Amino acid sequence: MPGLTSSDVVKNHLFITTILLSLFALLPCGLYAQDVYGLEFAGKKIAQELRTSLNLFPDNPLTVKDDCDLSFDLSFAPGYDSYFGYIFRITNELGQNTDLIYSNQTQSINLVSGDEYTGILFKFPPSEVVGKWYHLQFSFNQATRITTLKINGQLAGSTTMPASLGNHLRIFFGANHYKQCNTFDLPTMRLRDIQIAQAGKTQYHWPLRQHDGEKEFDLISHSKAVIEHPIWLAKAYSEWNTRQTITVNGNAGVTFDKENGILYITGSDSLYQFTCNGNKLSAVPLAQSSILPAGNVTEFDTKRHQLLNYFVDEQQVARFDNTQHTWSNPVEGNKVTGFWQHSHFYSPYDSSLYIFGGYGHYHYTAEVQKYSTADDQWKTVVAKGDKFAPRYMAALGATEKGDSAYILGGHGSATGDQLLNPENFYDLLLFDVKTHTFKKIYTLDKPEVPIAFGNTMVIDTKERAYYALSYANDRMASALQLIKGSLDKPAYEKLGNELPYQFYDIKSSAALYYYARGQELIAVTLYNPENNVTTIKINTILFPPVLLMHDEGVGVKNYQYLLWGLLVLTSLLIGLSLWRKKLEQTAPRITIYHLPEPPIKAPVFRVIELPAPVEKKNASIYLFGHFTVIDKEGNDISKLFSPLVKELFLLIFLHSSFGRKGISSEKINEILWTGRSVKDAKNNRSVNMVKLKNILEKLGDYSLAKENGKWKLTFEEGVYVDIRHSHQLMEDHHIAQLVQVCGRGGLLMETDYSWLDKFKSDLGTELLNIFTRHLDEHAEQLHPEQIIQTCDSMLHFDSLCEEAVMYKCRALVTMHQHATARSLFRNFKNEYEQIYGEPFEKDYMAVMVND
Numbered sequence: 001m002p003g004l005t006s007s008d009v010v011k012n013h014l015f016i017t018t019i020l021l022s023l024f025a026l027l028p029c030g031l032y033a034q035d036v037y038g039l040e041f042a043g044k045k046i047a048q049e050l051r052t053s054l055n056l057f058p059d060n061p062l063t064v065k066d067d068c069d070l071s072f073d074l075s076f077a078p079g080y081d082s083y084f085g086y087i088f089r090i091t092n093e094l095g096q097n098t099d100l101i102y103s104n105q106t107q108s109i110n111l112v113s114g115d116e117y118t119g120i121l122f123k124f125p126p127s128e129v130v131g132k133w134y135h136l137q138f139s140f141n142q143a144t145r146i147t148t149l150k151i152n153g154q155l156a157g158s159t160t161m162p163a164s165l166g167n168h169l170r171i172f173f174g175a176n177h178y179k180q181c182n183t184f185d186l187p188t189m190r191l192r193d194i195q196i197a198q199a200g201k202t203q204y205h206w207p208l209r210q211h212d213g214e215k216e217f218d219l220i221s222h223s224k225a226v227i228e229h230p231i232w233l234a235k236a237y238s239e240w241n242t243r244q245t246i247t248v249n250g251n252a253g254v255t256f257d258k259e260n261g262i263l264y265i266t267g268s269d270s271l272y273q274f275t276c277n278g279n280k281l282s283a284v285p286l287a288q289s290s291i292l293p294a295g296n297v298t299e300f301d302t303k304r305h306q307l308l309n310y311f312v313d314e315q316q317v318a319r320f321d322n323t324q325h326t327w328s329n330p331v332e333g334n335k336v337t338g339f340w341q342h343s344h345f346y347s348p349y350d351s352s353l354y355i356f357g358g359y360g361h362y363h364y365t366a367e368v369q370k371y372s373t374a375d376d377q378w379k380t381v382v383a384k385g386d387k388f389a390p391r392y393m394a395a396l397g398a399t400e401k402g403d404s405a406y407i408l409g410g411h412g413s414a415t416g417d418q419l420l421n422p423e424n425f426y427d428l429l430l431f432d433v434k435t436h437t438f439k440k441i442y443t444l445d446k447p448e449v450p451i452a453f454g455n456t457m458v459i460d461t462k463e464r465a466y467y468a469l470s471y472a473n474d475r476m477a478s479a480l481q482l483i484k485g486s487l488d489k490p491a492y493e494k495l496g497n498e499l500p501y502q503f504y505d506i507k508s509s510a511a512l513y514y515y516a517r518g519q520e521l522i523a524v525t526l527y528n529p530e531n532n533v534t535t536i537k538i539n540t541i542l543f544p545p546v547l548l549m550h551d552e553g554v555g556v557k558n559y560q561y562l563l564w565g566l567l568v569l570t571s572l573l574i575g576l577s578l579w580r581k582k583l584e585q586t587a588p589r590i591t592i593y594h595l596p597e598p599p600i601k602a603p604v605f606r607v608i609e610l611p612a613p614v615e616k617k618n619a620s621i622y623l624f625g626h627f628t629v630i631d632k633e634g635n636d637i638s639k640l641f642s643p644l645v646k647e648l649f650l651l652i653f654l655h656s657s658f659g660r661k662g663i664s665s666e667k668i669n670e671i672l673w674t675g676r677s678v679k680d681a682k683n684n685r686s687v688n689m690v691k692l693k694n695i696l697e698k699l700g701d702y703s704l705a706k707e708n709g710k711w712k713l714t715f716e717e718g719v720y721v722d723i724r725h726s727h728q729l730m731e732d733h734h735i736a737q738l739v740q741v742c743g744r745g746g747l748l749m750e751t752d753y754s755w756l757d758k759f760k761s762d763l764g765t766e767l768l769n770i771f772t773r774h775l776d777e778h779a780e781q782l783h784p785e786q787i788i789q790t791c792d793s794m795l796h797f798d799s800l801c802e803e804a805v806m807y808k809c810r811a812l813v814t815m816h817q818h819a820t821a822r823s824l825f826r827n828f829k830n831e832y833e834q835i836y837g838e839p840f841e842k843d844y845m846a847v848m849v850n851d
Contacts, residue, residue: 036238036546037209038192040077040231041174043085045278048184049750053228054173056194056206061093061168064142066199068165071137075190076130079261079277079518083126083187088173091181092166100138102187111138111149113162120149120157131519133192140165171196175228190233211235237546239497240523240539244274244281247740250291252534253298253309254524256513263513263522264307265536266298271307271320274538276515276522285634287326294506294528295337295360301373302402303348310371312339312355315378317371339365340506341392343410343455347402349433354381356407356431357391359505362419364390364412368436385437390416391425393505395453395468395512399461405431406487408468409444409453424450424473428487442490450474454510458521464488467545469512469523471501477784477815478503480510480523482545495545500785500815502527519543619699620720623650625744625796627751631698640695647753648672648688649695652704652713654759657723662710671755723747723763730766735774736786742767742793749796764797772803784811800832806847813848 041052056062070090076083083102087109090098099112102124111120124134137150145161170178173194174186196204204218206225211234216225250268257264265272269289274281292309299308307320311331318327338360346353353371357364366388368381394410407429413422426444431437454469464487471478480499485492502508507529513522523539622628627646631637641649651671655663669681676684689704696702701716715721722741729738747760771794779787788811794804805828812821825844832840 036234037207038073038075038190038233039208039210039227040190040233040236041186041188042229042231043174043186043188044080044082045280048175050229051175051184051186052230053175053177054191055176055178055226056171056173056196056204056223057169058224058226061170062196064165064167064169064198067142068140069137069195069197069200070140070171071135071197072194073133073135073192075133076126077188077190078130079515079520080126080188081277083189085185085187086174086183087187087189088171089176089181089183090165091170091172091178092164093168094166095179095181096163096166097181098161098165102189111147111157111159116162118147118161119159120147122149122151122156133190192233208232209234211238233542237542237544238495240499240541242537242539243279244538245535245743246272246281247533247535248272249533251294251296251528251532252526252536253292253296254511254526254536255298255300255307256511256515256522257300257302257305258513258515259302261515261518263524263538264298264300266292266307266309267534268292271325276518276520276540283634284325287324290327290330291333293331293333293335293337295335295340296331297342297344299344299346299353301346303351304373308346308353308373310353311335311337312342312358312369313337315369315371317353317373317376336360338363341455341509343394343396343407345396345398345402345405345456347398347405347433349402352433354405354431354433356388356396357394357410357412359392359412359418362417364392364416364418364422366390366412366416368431381436383431383436383438385432386429386440388429388438389414389425393452393455393473394425395455395457395466397457397459397466397468399459403433405433406441406457406459406466407431408457408466408485409451411452411473424452428485428490441487444485444490444492454480454512454523456511456513458512458514459487461487467495467512467514467521469510471503471510473503473505476503479815480525482512482521482523482541484545493547495547496541499523499525499539501525502783502785514543521545619718621699621715621722622744623721623723623748624726624742624746625749627748629695629699632700633698637695637698640698642691644672645688645691645695646751648685649692649713650748650751650753651755652711654756655710656712656714658727658759658762662707662712664710668711671753726767730770735770735790738767738770739786739790739793742796743789744796746796760797768794768797768801768803775803775807779807779810784814787811800828800835809844809847 039052039054041054043051074087082104084104085102087100087102096114101110101112102108103110106121106123107125108121108123111118135152139148139150140161141147142165145164146158147161148158149156172178173191174189175184176182192208194206194208195202203220204223205220206216206218208216210216210232212232214227214230216227217223218225246265248265248267248270253266255264256262261276263274263276265274268291269286271284271286272281273284293311295313296309296311299310300306301308308317309320309327309331310317313335314331316329316331318330320327337358339355339358340360342358343356344354351373353373355369355371357366359365368383368388369378370381371378388407389412391410391412395408396405398405409427410425411422412425413420426446428441428444430439430441432439449472451470452473454471457466457468459466466485466487468483468485469480470483471480478501480501481494482496483492484495501510504527508525508527510523510525513524514520515522519542520540521543523541525537526534528534619632620628620630627638627641628636629638629641648668651668652663665682665685668685669676669678673681673684693704696704699715700718702714702719704711704713706712715724722744726738726741729735729741747763748756771790775787775790787807791804791808791811794801798804805825809821809825812818812824822844825847829840
C-alpha cells in the first residue's frame with residue numbers, strides 16, 4: 001500500500017473489521033422482513049381463557065422513583081368490527097388502576113385513573129389505524145401528577161391525574177389475571193417495542209421480535225415478561241396457521257365469498273361456513289341429503305351472492321336456497337367426471353362461469369366452456385390467440401372485475417392423449433373474457449422437481465404479481481409451497497413454510513384465496529379417500545407473507561461464512577502489505593465474539609378443531625375437547641348449562657356410561673351439596689333436575705330416571721354422543737375414525753372435578769394402549785400424516801407420552817421436517833425433566849431408531 005504508514009494500515013484494518021463485525025451482528029435480526037415483528041393479541045370472538053395477556057413484571061413490581069415514561073408501538077389487527085377494551089392496565093401498591101381503554105362509541109383511546117376519565121382522549125378511528133403502526137409515549141410526572149401523551153412525536157393530550165401513578169407498579173397489556181384487577185375485554189391489537197424510562201434514561205426495552213415462546217426478556221436488564229396465548233407476527237407472516245380441520249360426508253366442494261370472508265364447504269348432508277373473522281365454523285343441515293358425484297364443483301356467484309354447484313359432464317348447475325336449505329336441480333348419482341381438476345372462475349363482468357381443461361378417461365382436454373347465469377345456457381367457447389394446451393392441475397386467478405384471468409402451469413400433453421408424452425407446463429397465460437383470447441405471457445424455467453399448482457391463485461394487479469400454491473406432483477407425500485410470481489417476467493420466490501399435502505390427483509385438491517379485510521391468505525386442502533368422506537384443512541398466513549428462514553439458520557450461516565471469509569481475506573491482504581513494508585511491529589490481534597444462533601423452536605399452531613361428523617345426527621354431545629352440546633335444530637346450547645347443571649349432567653351421564661349402572665341420590669348430594677341437610681340437598685337436586693330436563697328436551701329422545709335406587713341417563717341413537725361412539729369404534733377396531741373422534745382433545749378439557757379424574761385416567765390409559773398398539777403394528781403401512789394425527793390424539797391424553805413423541809418425530813423426519821422433529825423432542829425432554837426431576841434416558845438419535 002504505497003504512501004501508507006504501518007499505523008495507517010492497521011487503522012484501515014480495524015475500520016474494515018469493525019464494519020464487517022457490525023454487519024455480522026445484525027444478521028440474527030434479519031431473519032424476517034424488517035417491519036414484520038410484534039405481538040398480536042387475541043381478543044373479542046375468542047374464548048376468554050384463550051385471550052392474550054402480556055405481564056411485564058410477573059415476579060417483582062416496577063419500582064418508580066422518578067418521572068416515568070411508557071412508550072410502545074400500537075396497531076389494530078384488520079378484519080374486526082369492534083376494538084373495544086383495555087390496551088394496558090397499570091396497578092400500584094394500593095390496588096389503584098391506571099388504564100388505557102379503546103372506546104368503540106367515540107372511536108378513541110382514553111386514559112382512565114381509577115373510575116375517572118383523565119381527559120386524555122385521542123381519536124383513533126379503526127379505518128385509519130388498522131394495519132398501521134403508531135408510536136405512543138406516556139410521560140408521568142410523579143411530583144405534579146401531570147401526564148402527557150405523544151403520538152408519533154406530536155403532543156396528543158396533557159392532564160393532571162386525580163391520583164399518583166404509584167411507586168410499585170404492575171403493568172399488563174391485554175387480558176390479565178392479577179388478583180382482583182383482572183380484565184378480559186381487549187381490542188384485537190398489535191404491539192412492539194415497549195420501553196420504560198425513568199429520569200430520561202431507558203431502563204427496559206421489550207422489542208417483541210420473537211417467532212415463538214411465552215417469555216420475552218428486555219434488552220437492557222434482561223427482565224422477564226410473560227405472555228399467555230401469544231400470536232407472534234414474525235411467525236404469522238412467515239408460517240401457516242392451521243385454523244380448522246374438519247371431515248364432512250360426501251364429495252365436498254369449497255368456494256370463497258371474498259367480500260364477507262366466508263369459506264363455504266358443501267357436503268352431501270350439510271353446508272358448512274367458516275368465517276375468517278373470529279375463526280367461527282358453523283353447519284347448516286340440508287333439508288334433503290344428496291349423493292354428490294365425484295368431480296362436482298362449488299363456485300360463488302359474486303353478483304347475486306349465491307352458491308352454485310355444477311357437474312361439467314351433465315352441464316348441470318344447482319343454486320343454493322338460503323331459506324329452504326336446499327339445492328335447486330341438484331346433481332346426484334355415482335357418476336365419474338371426465339373433467340378432474342379443471343380450472344374455473346365466475347366472472348361478474350358477463351355474469352358467467354368459465355371452465356378450462358380437465359382430465360378424465362386417460363385424456364386431457366383443452367376445451368373452454370361457458371355457463372351464463374343470466375339465461376341458464378351452456379356453450380363451448382371457441383378461443384382465439386395463443387394455444388391453450390390440454391391440461392389439468394393448473395392455477396387460475398381472475399382480476400377484480402372478472403374481465404380476464406391468468407392461468408399458470410398444469411399437467412397434460414400436446415395431443416391430449418395421456419399415453420403420448422405427458423408433461424408439466426410452466427407457462428403463464430392470460431385469458432380475455434371480452435374477446436375469448438389467450439395470450440401467452442412467458443414460460444418459467446423448468447424446476448429440478450416437477451411441480452403442479454393449486455386450483456386457484458390470487459392476482460394482485462397493483463403489484464403486478466400472483467400468489468399460488470405449488471407442489472411436487474411426482475409423489476404422494478408432497479407439500480404445498482406458497483410462491484409469489486410476476487405477471488410480467490418469468491420469476492418467482494418462495495414464501496412461508498411448507499404445508500404437508502397428501503397428493504392424489506383425483507382425490508386431493510388445493511385452493512388459495514385472499515381475504516382483503518382480514519389481510520390474510522387462506523389455503524384450503526381437500527382429500528377424499530375411499531370411504532366417501534372429505535377431509536378439509538384450512539390454513540391462513542398474514543398478508544403480505546414473508547420469506548421464512550429455516551430454523552437451522554442455514555441462510556444466516558451462509559452470510560456468516562461470507563463475512564468470516566471477508567475478514568480472513570482482509571487479514572491476509574494486510575499481512576502481505578505489512579510484510580512487503582518489512583514492518584517490525586505486528587498488526588493488533590482482533591478478538592471476534594461469536595453471537596449465539598437463534599434457538600430452534602417447534603412451531604406452535606393454534607388449532608381449533610370441530611368434531612368430524614362421522615355419523616351426522618340432529619343433536620350431538622361432545623365430551624372430547626371442550627364440552628359442547630348441539631340441539632336437534634343445530635344450535636350450540638352449551639351455554640345453557642350453568643356450572644352446577646353441567647356438573648350434575650356429567651355426574652349422572654358418566655356414571656351411566658362405561659358399563660356403570662348409575663349414581664345414587666346420596667352420592668350426588670355428597671358431591672354437589674356437601675354439608676347441606678338432606679332436605680336442602682333434595683330441594684336443590686329437584687330444582688336442578690328440572691333445569692337439566694328442560695335442556696335435554698332440546699336434544700331429542702333420552703331417558704333420565706331412577707333404576708334400582710340409582711339415577712341413570714341414556715340417549716337414543718338419534719342423539720350423537722362422541723364418547724359412546726368412541727367405545728363402539730374401539731370394539732370394532734376402527735382406529736382411523738377413533739383418531740378423528742379423539743382429535744378434538746382429551747376428555748372434558750378445562751373441566752376439573754375431583755371425581756372426574758378417574759374417568760379421565762381410565763379412558764386415557766385405554767386409548768393410549770389402543771393407539772400405541774396400532775402404531776406398533778401398522779406404522780410402516782401408514783402415511784406420515786396419519787401417524788402424526790394419531791400421535792396428536794395421544795398427546796391430548798398424555799402430553800408426555802413417550803411413544804407418541806417418538807413416532808411423531810420419525811414421521812416428521814419422513815416428511816423432511818427435521819428441525820420441527822428435533823425441536824419437538826427437545827421440548828419433550830425439557831418438560832420431562834421439569835416434571836420428573838430427572839433427564840430423559842434416550843437421546844434424539846436413539847429415538848429415531850425404530851426398534
